[in-house]
Amino acid sequence: MKRSVSDVLCSKMASSLYGVLFAVGLCAPVYCVAPANAPSEYTHPSFTKSTPTSQAYSLNTDFAFHLYRRLVLETPSQNVFFSPMSVSTSLAMLSLGAHSFTKTQILQGLGFNLTHTPESAIHRGFQRLVHSLTVPSKNLILQMGSALFVKKELQLQANFLRNVQRLYEAEVFSTDFSNPSIAQEKINSHVEKKTQGKVVDIIQGLDLLTAMVLVNHIFFKAKWEKPFYPEYTRKSFPFLVGNQATVHVPMMHQKEQFAFGVDAELNCFVLQMDYRGDAVAFFVLPGKGKMRQLEQTLSARTLRKWSHSLQKRWIEVFIPKFSISASYNLETILPKMGIQNAFDENADFSGITKRDSLQVSKATHKAVLDVSEEGTEAAAATATKFIVRSKDGPSYFTVSFNRTFLMMITNKAVDSIFFLGKVENPTKP
Template sequence: MGPGNLHFNESPIKLDIFCSKMVPSLYGVLFAVGLCAPIYCVSPASTPSGYPHPSSTKSTPASQVYSLNTDFAFRLYRRLVLETPSQNVFFSPVSVSTSLAMLSLGAHSVTKTQILQGLGFNLTHTPESAIHQGFQHLVHSLTVPSEDLALKMGSALFIKKELQLQANFLGNVKRLYEAEVFSTDFSNPSVAQARINSHVKNRTQGKVVDIIQGLDLLTAMVLVNHIFFKARWEKPFHPAYTRKSFPFLVGKQVTVRVPMMHQKEQFAFAVDTELNCFVLQMDYKGDAVAFFVLPSKGKMRQLEQALSARTLIKWSHSLQKRWIEVFIPKFSISASYNLETILPKMGIQNAFDENADFSGITKRDSLQVSKATHKAVLNVSEEGTEAAAATTTKFIVRSKDGPSYFTVSFNRTFLMMITNKATDSILFLGKVENPTKS
């Protein structure tokens, strides 16, 4: 009659689920998600074509998922800012939402409704089948191989050998979310933990390690979702022009020294006079784009409150290609969150208390999510881990009598987004408060 646990790990998200019912053994399920994004610097294509752009298929399940994922990303971002004031924020919105949608496959009644409504879906207008169809398209789109871009999102279920799962849940997880399924012996938690961590480490090319910690005998299933991103900028920053010690303002008075990348090139750029911010678009080779958003001093909160899918569309219409002298820190940051304290504030409550209904996963035991941890890692550098000598030759130092240019220096708190152009989805979202805090 005691509780078991389900762990939900998202980049990594870790979901501990408690089980209780008319059986002597109580099981737990862990949901983990691994996330990594080593990043390189690039300039945009001739026509600004990043996120977002109006879609001609707005009524399709996929386009609905993409749009609502964007608004969910910003709602979750605002919650994370409240939980961790004056700290770096970084997470993968698409990984969190995909993980929750997959979890909803095993939820029933109010538990299911809260998860899907928490993601932003109006179940009166959008059938559940359409929601999962949209996520199916998203998952598939993020697994299409590319020569220029390493982008891979995947899911895996590690299931206790004795656990009897509902056939529909298992089938839908495989069909809709392309999840791999592994029968696992959880009687030796340390061995099971090592196997799961090894799987995630391999899928993320060694970047996400030890995603699962503290596995115990109550664990009956571990759901893992991981996302890995690696790309090179179209126009890399030349390392020779990186200033090794450059002042960066943290808060209102504290200054730290950071390596500051520098180049003069043509980039898509916009000034939002209403929100008092600069928006810089920099393209990666392949189907991804980075946005750097720099608010005026004292205007970060105003910007954060206004972030929405509509705001991004407004920016996309105002971006224009122009000569820019840009200064961006070279940095590496990571962030971890206990989502079990955050998601209930976004309406996803029953999953984390005694009212949880995950009978769609297994009828034998009642499951309750007790722990949900998210961890994400970001690295931004001149060229990336696959720096090639040929790319450095593209850097051209402009003479003083060359074209006029606008100078923008990201030498104080700024926002960064990495988006996938094929799906208009925000892969990663963060705020760099202090680039020296890894």
């Protein structure tokens, strides 16, 4: 909730009430290759399934589906795309400076039961995740980072500043918010650079009450382990939008062995396509009229079931070539998920600064996704891996993603969802 200047001056005579804005900028262009000079090793810290830290990842997956269902309600019949990992990391980092009910609501809103999972374990889990994403790979780029843009006059608590830098590897920038347009340009330029130009103008309408902007960005570039051959992409293929409308999209096509399964309980097809490296994409196609049933039952257990039950078989697959983006004002959505105090006059962020009263005035999330055959740099080198099999070849199952489907990008090593979305209309950017 954002209040007027007069309201602030009347209700807070001894201290000022400033807005804390956190923004999430991310990009997942699923088609490019890593630079040729990237280091050859990509290692993850080991994750033991029984530790509180690893349990945090399962809860984070449930948060992903909880937020997804809320976004579907807020934007019916539209594409949905976001990074649950980026949102949850921003909230967890914000909780470092929260006290009392503000802290409890944030962590419980993320799905954590503080009697079973100590707060220290939650932050250790995010610390290990953030660290794992800073290790380069020759096969993919998956980078997540955070930045705090702090009003010059705002004196941060030493403990908060130390923890956001130590646990979340956040960058901290002193910022002059007395000129909102210049501050806005500085923040937007930082996010645009970190997402290689994909996420632009994430911050809009800064005002004089802004005291701090927290930004989390995640950038993903990868190439398919079994890429599509561009010459086999059909330039115009019908895609059903809703119950009757049809649009035409470029449709990628290949016959190959993929992990695939039919979930009879949820009435859907599940296709797993691996990227080079540890990243995995799940494409989920529900039966006609069954999307809502599928959405209501998605959980960490569902994803684990798919991961363990899919079997490799010959598949003829049709997947649209598309680019979509989405923006969300989370300050109107998160309170409906139990995270309320952070956005109103009851906010307690005294762990950030004691001199001034802070509340979150705006929480912006913007996501961009590109799905294509592969990076142009690799097209010639990998085209020979595509083989068109004759009618006498092995039998195969045909699955065509020619109507609304779900897409998830996960990581084998940390068992968490980086990106989650629903493609309702692939022609809408």
